[in-house]
Amino acid sequence: MSALLSVRGLGKRFGGLTALHDVSFAVGAGEIVGVMGANGAGKTTLFSLIAGNSRPSAGTIEFDGAPVVGLRPDQICRRGVARTFQIVKPFPSLTVLENLRTGAMFGHAQLRRRADADAASLQVLEEVGLASFAERLASSLTLSGQKRLEIARCVATGARLLLLDEVMAGLTPTEVGQMLTTLRHLQASRGLTLLVIEHVMRALMELCGRIVVLHHGELIAEGTPAQIGDNEKVLSVYFGAHA
Amino acid sequence: MNNLWGDRAWLAAVTIGVIAMSALPFVANDYLVGTGLTLLMWLALTQSWCVLSKMTGYVSLGHVVFYGLGAYLMVVTWQQLPFVVVILAAGVLAALFAALVGLPVLRVRGPYFVILTFGLAELVKFSIMAAESASGTASRILFGTPDLVVVYFSMFALALLATGLLTWVSRSRFGHGLRSLRENEEAAETLGVPVVRFKLIAFVLSAAIPGMVGAVMALRSTYFVVGGVFDPMISITVIAMAILGGGDNAKGPVLGVVFLFLIQELLWANAPLLYMIILGAILITFVLLLPNGLVGLAGARTRRREARAVEARP
Numbered sequence: 001m002s003a004l005l006s007v008r009g010l011g012k013r014f015g016g017l018t019a020l021h022d023v024s025f026a027v028g029a030g031e032i033v034g035v036m037g038a039n040g041a042g043k044t045t046l047f048s049l050i051a052g053n054s055r056p057s058a059g060t061i062e063f064d065g066a067p068v069v070g071l072r073p074d075q076i077c078r079r080g081v082a083r084t085f086q087i088v089k090p091f092p093s094l095t096v097l098e099n100l101r102t103g104a105m106f107g108h109a110q111l112r113r114r115a116d117a118d119a120a121s122l123q124v125l126e127e128v129g130l131a132s133f134a135e136r137l138a139s140s141l142t143l144s145g146q147k148r149l150e151i152a153r154c155v156a157t158g159a160r161l162l163l164l165d166e167v168m169a170g171l172t173p174t175e176v177g178q179m180l181t182t183l184r185h186l187q188a189s190r191g192l193t194l195l196v197i198e199h200v201m202r203a204l205m206e207l208c209g210r211i212v213v214l215h216h217g218e219l220i221a222e223g224t225p226a227q228i229g230d231n232e233k234v235l236s237v238y239f240g241a242h243a
Numbered sequence: 244m245n246n247l248w249g250d251r252a253w254l255a256a257v258t259i260g261v262i263a264m265s266a267l268p269f270v271a272n273d274y275l276v277g278t279g280l281t282l283l284m285w286l287a288l289t290q291s292w293c294v295l296s297k298m299t300g301y302v303s304l305g306h307v308v309f310y311g312l313g314a315y316l317m318v319v320t321w322q323q324l325p326f327v328v329v330i331l332a333a334g335v336l337a338a339l340f341a342a343l344v345g346l347p348v349l350r351v352r353g354p355y356f357v358i359l360t361f362g363l364a365e366l367v368k369f370s371i372m373a374a375e376s377a378s379g380t381a382s383r384i385l386f387g388t389p390d391l392v393v394v395y396f397s398m399f400a401l402a403l404l405a406t407g408l409l410t411w412v413s414r415s416r417f418g419h420g421l422r423s424l425r426e427n428e429e430a431a432e433t434l435g436v437p438v439v440r441f442k443l444i445a446f447v448l449s450a451a452i453p454g455m456v457g458a459v460m461a462l463r464s465t466y467f468v469v470g471g472v473f474d475p476m477i478s479i480t481v482i483a484m485a486i487l488g489g490g491d492n493a494k495g496p497v498l499g500v501v502f503l504f505l506i507q508e509l510l511w512a513n514a515p516l517l518y519m520i521i522l523g524a525i526l527i528t529f530v531l532l533l534p535n536g537l538v539g540l541a542g543a544r545t546r547r548r549e550a551r552a553v554e555a556r557p
Binding site: 074077098108114153157 | 416419420422423426427429430431432433434435436437438439
């Protein structure tokens with residue numbers, strides 16, 4: 001499997017604080033890869049570097065064989081990378097459909113005509129179960145709805161790689177189950193590649209084919225969910241030295 | 244759309260307004276023509292302000308700087324160049340100034356942007372004031388300005404241009420990008436909106452028209468003092484009109500300008516001291532109770548009527 005995303009020697013310092021240090025991994029096209037780690041491990045920083053919201057202090061990031069470090073977030077989005085935010089950032093006074101229209105018009109898909117953008121957006125809303133809310137204001141959605149909206153907005157860009165930052169945090173077990181179904185469907189039907197930060201372990205273990213684990217900004221383990229579950233270093237970080 | 248303030252009603256209102264304002268100079272006395280000219284000036288200024296501030300949420304308190312620059316250019320070039328050329332040049336000058344200061348100014352938002360734009364306008368005002376003082380000029384008078392009807396139709400063209408510009412922006416892909424960045428700049432950028440470029444284009448477009456308006460109004464007043472054409476009350480009045488009108492399309496400024504202008508005309512002559520008190524009360528009422536302005540009020544009435552119609556269905 002060829003690497004769609006390749007991260008090599010990635011580092012990020014904020015003054016004296018090292019948020020990421022020498023992180024390297026690759027994600028193949030069509031893979032679902034989880035990113036695990038305690039709070040402050042550097043997971044969201046990693047997403048911000050890949051999406052262009054922040055510039056790395058060291059290392060390279062390649063998407064589809066081309067370097068993306070130094071590009072603006074909008075340029076990276078047009079290349080085919082879209083991200084959600086840990087704290088959701090919908091466009092509150094726009095409708096759900098208008099939220100998606102932005103992604104469809106300006107993202108990788110570049111559907112510049114409103115009719116084309118809306119048709120594609122409605123298709124995505126059907127797939128994530130928000131079609132009946134298309135004309136509602138985004139601010140009227142529940143947290144679960146707003147998380148779905150963020151995913152839908154990313155899909156509407158026509159992105160090939162989705163960076164999903166805790167899209168299941170704060171959801172009920174039923175909603176987590178529905179979200180897993182939606183993500184699997186989107187991945188299968190659209191051939192998407194997903195990089196998923198999640199604290200809901202059950203979801204991460206069920207969804208991902210591979211997991212990378214960050215601790216204090218360093219990549220300490222990489223493997224299948226079963227391998228990660230048995231990894232002594234990971235167990236030590238999560239449960240203490242004598243786990 | 245079949246509501247009273249829908250597209251067809253809007254088109255009809257615009258058509259009637261254009262016909263009425265076109266006929267005004269031929270049927271009314273100079274006072275009324277002058278009043279119509281002032282109304283068109285506020286319309287052009289408010290529509291152009293909305294291109295940046297309503298669409299992006301970057302509330303500018305320095306719109307007057309472009310107006311003042313345009314007026315100043317007309318005054319210093321008077322009788323050296325054809326006034327039509329100067330009007331167009333004033334638009335270019337204001338746009339260039341916006342492009343020059345846009346990148347640093349648009350890096351801040353919220354109250355910082357408001358204060359920065361106000362400060363920028365004051366900086367330009369006092370710089371020109373200093374330059375005028377250094378040259379020994381306290382004020383200037385323009386002789387041989389064009390007839391009132393010519394000035395009137397120049398302003399009419401600018402009002403139409405500004406209305407057309409905001410109508411286009413609000414319906415375009417560019418406008419959708421501006422609305423998105425208004426809602427959340429970081430999210431908009433990660434969805435592909437080139438936010439820096441879009442903000443700068445909106446700022447430049449928003450600046451060009453007040454530059455031309457200032458140049459035309461210099462022909463109307465014929466008497467120039469720096470403090471008059473850079474008066475911050477011009478910016479504040481524009482914001483008040485935009486708030487009263489509401490919305491982020493060309494309908495809001497039309498309603499807001501006509502509404503406030505009528506209040507001004509009614510109260511200014513009859514109760515000048517009461518005017519500012521009443522204006523303040525109206526603005527507070529709108530901000531607290533009608534944040535979407537007259538456009539929002541019209542929309543709410545329509546929605547209630549449609550809801551009653553749905554309930555009445557068998």
